[in-house]
Amino acid sequence: MNRNKVWTTFVLIIVFTLLALLVDIPQLPNWVPGYQWFSKHKVHLGLDLQGGTQLIYRTDTSDIPAGQKVSAVDGARDVIERRVNIFGVNESIIQTARLENEWNLIIELPGIEDVHSAVNMIGETPILEFKEQAPPHELSQSEKDAIAEYNQQAQERAQDILEKTLALDADFSLLAQEYSEDPGSKSAGGDLGWFSKGMMIPEFEKVVFEDLIVGQITSELLNTDIGYHIIKKTDEKIDEETGEITEVMASHILIITQSEEMIRQNGKWQYTGLTGKQLKSALVTFDPQTGEAEVSLEFNKEGAKLFGEITGRNINKPVAIFLDNYPLSIPVVREKIISGQAVISGSFKLDEAKELARRLSAGALPVPIQLIGQQNIGPSLGKISVDKSVIAGLLGFLLVTIFMIGFYKWRGVLAIMALSIYALIVLALYKLIPVTLTLAGVAGFIISLGMAVDANILIFERIKDERRLGKPLPVAIDDGFRHAWTAIRDGNITTLIVCFILYQFGSGLVRGFGLTLGIGVLLSMLTAIIVTRTFLRITTK
């Protein structure tokens, strides 16, 4: 290499060093051109250095089809991010991390000391899911056996009640209030009111219209699809022209049985993709007929489209609105709804409706979450760590300086200059990328400093060797570099491989270490072969 090139490289090194220095200095005075840009970059300190809270939540995606899990988890992350931002946490980081077949949410809240309020703040986030009925599934033998057994018991119960109603002094309506399992008529003493033909189940109709006379109670149990009925005919209206019974008034005691069809349908609610993720706003409204408080939901565009599809394919079928894993309301769809609006009517008190609307407005989660880990570091502890690492780093550097100059004399001075430039550039990079510095990251940096020293030592030792062979100094320097290079390269590449693995597989802390060490190793190679070499060439004629 000719002298001109060496000087050009030297000038470039100086320029880069100055630029790095400008980035490194925390607050530049105003007269420096572009001071705003340079001072804009701050060192990002990890939780262990500045204090704060880390929360790890497990998301429960077991209900969600395989292909949609990731987007549901991402939705949860966005909701929590929004929520955390509302509470004004600066620089919060929310990541999803896959863990075999589960996804975790890792939430870092720098500066938040009060874990309790942080946990509450996130835990308060409601989980909102719209679910539809799963298609019927074939029953297993044990399920069929269970149904048969349940129905057998129901029949025995019903038979006992029937005997009680047939007793001489029995009060049918009191017995109905006590035993009937029909929620619609139970409190009215089993009274079903007036009804005409065609309104009831055929078997039921036959009994009240044809078999019974007014005041009579069925002497046997009537078994319908719903269950066992004990019926008392209480009144009738007769068409005077034809003499036919037109309307009947009756009471019944119902003991519900299970049918295979019911079990196939019941309780199997499946994921529809419509969740709190697509919620735009929630408001308290009132039912115009009953005056009851309700919560009106408005979906975003995606949610409106989904809701339209869901209601479209579930006409006359129920759709369940799950809040915090509980089916809050199960309305039956009357028609396809394309307006993107839904109403939760769950016989709320006004306060409850207001509270729910408020919680939903702040964001609702598409999946249930559970706190499985947390970490909290007080700011004083972090401050102590920063101070101590800085002192330790400087002291270490001082020791290395003394050693290098003592052992390698003037070349040691050059090496320390090269190392200082290296340190300045690495720190500038940490700010620019930006790298979040943790204690482990600081250790990674200091170790990379050691590797940088090593590269210099390797080179100097080789130059000594070449000098021993009687080569003139400039030749010895060039040959020394060439021979040292393979060792520096191979050694650093293996370390880089380890850094890469640390970065890929590690959790946050290990990742930071891998990143800082990796950046350090790459740059230390560069400084050793460019900076040290140029300095050596300039100082030898």
Add this chain to the structure above:
Amino acid sequence: MFDFVGHGKKFLLISGVFLLISILALFAFGLKLGIDFKGGSILQVAYPKERPANAEIVSQLNSLDLGEINVQSTGTSSVILRFSEVSEDVHQQILDNLGNVQQERYESVGPIIGREASRKAKYAIILSLIAIVLYVTWAFRKLSRVLKKGESWRYGIGATIALAHDVLILLGFFAILGYFKGVEINVYFVTAILTVLGYSVNDTIVIYDRIRENFLLHRSKDMIGTINLSLNETITRSLNTSLTTIFVLLTIYLFGGVAIQNFILAMMVGIITGTWSSIAIASQFLLFKRK
């Protein structure tokens, strides 16, 4: 010139003794896993004035049924409590029961995260070892051409045996520390192991590199002479590099705060064994079954 190869048997014996102690310690004591791996909670609190006796702290928490509580003093008026993983509500109750204290640090790790962390750690260490064997074998492929086929595998395997030696001694050292001093293994420790792997293999490679160069330069068939020459040529560099790194680590160990002290200690032990194993194991392995 120092006859490294001549003293090879002695080196192996020294390494053998350390390895044996380490393996025995690992079997007898096992590693003391921290909450990072087995789940659990750590709570560090500062008392405004003097900290109460350990027994008193434990009795304050009796009603909460935390299982085994380990109390350890730290700093001037702080204590570190270790107990099983608890919910956030119990955590708040603990703070209430302790009375007027300032929480400095709290970590709670569920067993799932712990399992995942230890799975990842094993994965990372094994993967690093494999990657290193492959890279070293590839980097020294020229030797296969000069000497005989498959020669470069010897280098890859030699480097890995040296690494396994370093890792085992490091594990044994911490098994002993865990048994006598209650030192726990955490994620930092795994990071230290991986860094030591990188560092130790770097050291081995510098020596191998010189051996490779001397082989290619002299086309010598004198294995022992070439290895001895190369070790003598690189020993100053090896010692100087290790010493400077240990200087830096020692300052962090002494002044860098308690949180990473064990991490730094692990690195120091690893760097010493790494330097040693490059000379005593990796280089000698090149002669294995050849003398």
